[in-house]
Amino acid sequence: MAKQLQYKFCFGPWNLSEGQDPYGPTTRPAQSFDWKLEQLKKLGFDAMMFHDDDAVPDIDGKSDAQIRKETKELKRKLDDAGIIAEMAAPRLWFSPMTIDGAYTSNDPKCRRYAIERSLRSIDIAHYLGSDLLVLWLAREGTYLRESKNGRRSVELLVEALDKMLAHSKTIRLAIEPKPNEPMDQAYIPTIGHALAIAQLTRDPKRVGCLIESAHAILAGLDPADEIDFAMAFGKLWSLHLNDQNGLKFDQDKPFGSSNLRVAFNQVRALERNGYGRKGECVCFDVHPFRTTKVEHWLAHLDNSRRTFLRLVEKSRTWNESRAQELIVDRNYAALDQMALEHLMGK
Numbered sequence: 001m002a003k004q005l006q007y008k009f010c011f012g013p014w015n016l017s018e019g020q021d022p023y024g025p026t027t028r029p030a031q032s033f034d035w036k037l038e039q040l041k042k043l044g045f046d047a048m049m050f051h052d053d054d055a056v057p058d059i060d061g062k063s064d065a066q067i068r069k070e071t072k073e074l075k076r077k078l079d080d081a082g083i084i085a086e087m088a089a090p091r092l093w094f095s096p097m098t099i100d101g102a103y104t105s106n107d108p109k110c111r112r113y114a115i116e117r118s119l120r121s122i123d124i125a126h127y128l129g130s131d132l133l134v135l136w137l138a139r140e141g142t143y144l145r146e147s148k149n150g151r152r153s154v155e156l157l158v159e160a161l162d163k164m165l166a167h168s169k170t171i172r173l174a175i176e177p178k179p180n181e182p183m184d185q186a187y188i189p190t191i192g193h194a195l196a197i198a199q200l201t202r203d204p205k206r207v208g209c210l211i212e213s214a215h216a217i218l219a220g221l222d223p224a225d226e227i228d229f230a231m232a233f234g235k236l237w238s239l240h241l242n243d244q245n246g247l248k249f250d251q252d253k254p255f256g257s258s259n260l261r262v263a264f265n266q267v268r269a270l271e272r273n274g275y276g277r278k279g280e281c282v283c284f285d286v287h288p289f290r291t292t293k294v295e296h297w298l299a300h301l302d303n304s305r306r307t308f309l310r311l312v313e314k315s316r317t318w319n320e321s322r323a324q325e326l327i328v329d330r331n332y333a334a335l336d337q338m339a340l341e342h343l344m345g346k
């Protein structure tokens, strides 16, 4: 039991969303930031993650001094609540300046905007007491490949990362890959791509990654393998656990809700690599279903954590010596059934 306390849990204000989808409006009323922070605390979570404009609403119209002032106020509020700010992330997919991409836009003015906004997000991370900038490269890709030069796009991405690394000596950049949506094809679709581009930057040691379960599944990969791969490089600095039923729109379902066995293997990978030992958080990038009523608004977060903790127990009670016997005997049929029966319990 005591060992389980090592995990710190986190979510973002956007994870208490209102149910809007491309085909219909919201189904729950908008809530204030303070309400969301209160819910996070009530649920007993430890940390919150922030888009730059979650921390400073309408950021583009504000001066650096104003940003500093508002972020410091937020930091005080978090300190009073005993909540850590896990990271900051530039929201580079809403502005009219990022319609054709941010760092890889074909318009130099738009690229400049994206970099300047990222540097401000780094300042926000620092004001909040975090050294982590998360980069979900939402619009860095194409709807049609003829519209951009892929080789040039890699160079532009490296240029942008280099500017961020030069802006702060301590910031670490965690790239959150996703293969598609909103783009047809993204330039950094997998952890392999994220870690490879890190090598081209001025300080590869400070460029790592964030794995989101659903994004790995959308790339046709097993998120557990992505975790092992990133952790073999010591580069898994954050994590968005959730679930995804096959290759369709990004679903952000509760952790384990589509495929418990895939979730189990993610937890095993985290356990065997010691995720969390350096203070990394387990973040749930999950959304309530559109059908969720106001009174059940927090269930997807609470359920994700419950499932995670149950799978930690399942991982710690896995009969490894029995599994090894079966592996030596190449009896994978029995190993397969052992995994199922372990998950089903008595």
Ligand code: GLO
Residues within 6 Å of the ligand: 089, 134, 135, 136, 176, 178, 212, 240, 250, 285
């Ligand atoms: C969307 C992403 C998104 C990011 C968040 C942090 O598919 O998962 O939720 O994680 O914006 O940058």
Ligand code: MG
Residues within 6 Å of the ligand: 136, 176, 212, 240, 285
């Ligand atoms: Mg995410």
